[in-house]
Amino acid sequence: MGLKLSRWTVTRNLMGGKAEDAGPERLLDGSVILTRLEAAVNWARKYSFFLYPFVTACCGMEFMSVAGPRYDLDRFGAALPRFSPRQADLLMVVGTISHKQAPILVKVYNQMAEPKWVFAFGVCAVSGGFYDNYSVVQGIDTLIPVDIYVPGCPPRPEMVLDGLLLLQQKVKQERWTDWPRGEAPVSRC
């Protein structure tokens, strides 16, 4: 009995509930889990990101490092890069975005099916970085909504993993009403 109890307590915590409202489950001896559908769906979503690597610059090497076996994004369920935006739900913007590239980024974002999240990887994607000049977008959040900002030039793999965990926390707290977000306005530049 004690073993079973600890198992459903762990599962229950995973689902974002509290142990004390687990009355019916206790009656059913831990063989059934009661939760909100929203919480269960968010739990599934946060461990199965299909990412689209939008790689434009030197941060791409760091992305390869973090996706490779040493740091291994697969441990967090975000292993499978999809090279079609239609199949992806996490847009990793890795590197500098120039104004000439901007309409392409917006188009890729709009082609992704919702729910979708955006990960700004590296300081160039976050704010333009030291490219404060005529040709570079001063942060991709001027084009599309961004969920997680990971600065660094390039960021350490640990920072990327930390950003991914923060994104998982964010996804866990989402409500049905957060979606759909709608299209980003297409940039004319």
Add this chain to the structure above:
Amino acid sequence: MKESVTLKKLMEKFPDDIVGTHSYRGDDTAVVKKDKIRDICLFLRDDPDLLYNFMMDLTAVDYLGRDPRFEVVYHLYSLPHNRRVRLKALVPESDPTIDSVVSVWVAADWFEREAYDMYGVKFIGHPNLRRILLYEGFEGHPLRKDYPLKKRQPLIGPVN
């Protein structure tokens, strides 16, 4: 130092169009007027003693405050004779145009588009003189020395 074949032949052929020459440490350089730049280039390409068949680089320089303000710089290489020469054509701000040399070396096409994009020097006779690195609708030419450091473009808006 013995004067180079290239500069000597250039001086003989175009005495009125060569503003000055030097060949410091073997770097042959001729500063020329812009009017006959295409003829000069054709001569450099076709003369049997020169045969500059490889246009390595073409760019522009902005000497803000000087008259003439711009220089269009050509770096040429002769594969048959293993020689290099640098041409500098003077282009004034009041009339920032110069004849295109695409008809001499096809390689000049994208170089001239880049120089036009960044410095606003127009190459007359270029087959397709559009911006190459920036987008249509960009205002100004960003490598000019008087381009404002913090200028923002109208299509992109004040945030960017």
